Amino acid sequence: MSQELIDAITDMREDDALEITDSLLETNTDPLAILDDCRKAMEIIGQRFEEGDCFVPELILAGEMLKEISVKVKPLIQEQTGTAKKLGKIVFGTVEGDIHDIAKDIVAFMLDINGFEVYDLGVDVPPARFVEKVQETGATVVGLSGFLTLAYDPMKETVAALKAADLPDVKVMIGGGQIDDQIRVYTGADAYGRDAMTAVSLAKQWIGGQ
């Protein structure tokens, strides 16, 4: 484990993090150990986000650093030692008619670094696409983002479509700037969340990955 690398990432020192990665690779550090340090750093950042000590810029920069380090490290990994077991599968997307993606990306990122397999369907996703993807993957949680009040009805339709498809084990969570409990009731979703960490704790609660 390189505490130096973890610190550089969590302190948002991008150049240092990349340099340290390079020198670790030069000294023949196991690439998998480097990726593991990244995962630890992401966990710390996620925790700080939850505690309100870190915000959108830090999440975006952390995501960038992770990408840059992966590019350096991944080609050096010889055999694919079966990626870490995921806690469960989540289908995620911004509902039909809405093309906002900033918050959706953040929530998907947080779910991902917390160990979930996230199928991100993107923005402007029609109800039928969510149903298809759930059927295809066997996911048990669906997350819907929506930022416009005009997203309320498409959310409601998506929940209805999932219900109609007879997927009794699937739970739906919704979120976005204008979403609150009144809208949870209105759409028939199982839960709503104000921020990305609520999405993570809901998923953990539902999927049972403590």
Add this chain to the structure above:
Amino acid sequence: MFNAPENWKKLTAQEKRDARFASWMAPDLEFATPDAAQAYKQRIQMIKDATDLKKPERVPVLPWIGVYPTTYGGITAQEAMYDYEKLGTAFRKFNADFLPDGLASAALMGPGKVFDMLDYKIYHWPGHGTPVDTSYQCVEGEYMMADEYDQLINDPSGYFMRTYLPRAFGALAPWQMLGPFTDIIELPFVGLGMIPVGIPPVQEAFKTYLEAGQAVMEWISAVGPIDGASIATLGLPNIIGSFSKAPFDIIGDTMRGTRAIMLDMYRRPDKLLEAMDRLVPIAVEMGVRYATVSDTPMVFIPLHKGADGFMSNKDFQKFYWPTLKAVLLGLIENGTVPYLFVEGGYNQRLDIITDPDIPAGSTIWLFDHTDMKEAKKKLGGWACFGGNVPGSMMKAGTPQDIENYVKELIDGVAQDGGYILANGAVLDDTNPENLHALIDTGKKYGVYK
């Protein structure tokens, strides 16, 4: 048009503002009835009193209106952007039926035809990327590149003309070939400097530009009378005649985009700060100019990426607030009133925005999710505030819910005056009963004794 008196330069900011309000109150317009004329004056007086932190005769009711008038009028948002006849019928009916204290302006829907002609890339609009009954939406992207800060800083207009607009509008892409106007400084340079203008694709781009200008004239000559009719017959003042933005949002919304500006905060903070400084006088000039041309003192400023959750308070104080504050001070100095729409939550920012350098009674802050009791504690006696009736309740609540919510707001935070009733999220989706509940409760219950 606001005509500044001759002694303008000698006036204080307060005197300038009074002059702008007086001119707004006496428009160059024939009212249909004496009642309408009277109602118009009364409404502006209420807004002025609230701005001055006094108790008006009652709470002014100024809901933010989005595409809901189209739904209410039985047309789609797409029709409203293309068929000005239908647009007019819908907006006149909306204003007449609901009678808010400020006009729901037909101009805010924008001319669809012009966006088509120019091939606008930064937005999707109804029928052109978004459903016909949904509002237009921004397509996140980097429309200014990371290595272009110096170009923006050195010559903002040149950068817009030759780099940014050619990216934003497909039809103007050939403008990339233009030289800077500043080339043309002496006779021999005239010929050479004009060469790019003769290049066939550039000529084509200018032709389209001129045609789009004509289409804008068609639009504004249709929309002007639509709004004019509502003002003249109903006595509804137009509130949003001018607008500006926080420099961080100018760059973060439609130039660098959210992701890129947030990375810039770490990767090139000095360039970002310098560019925002450079945009301050530009943002002030724009707000003041539109206020003068439209003869309304209010300068609408939507706040986006400084909200709670977007960045830490430390970064807010470093990146967001200094240049926003400079814009506000510049607008105030020129006698206009910053009319801020504080989107999202500002619970963490209230201590910062109530900056003692900003004179009391010179700004208006309408909130979305911010806790109104806290807002009252921090802003009371310093600035007019309001807003906050939830968009979720406007859609999924009952008229009774809304009546209760409005009464609670009025009892809880409006009693000392300096207060405006408004919804928290621009109104796209609601029903007539709920909107009546908002407006009518405000009018009935908001009378000051």
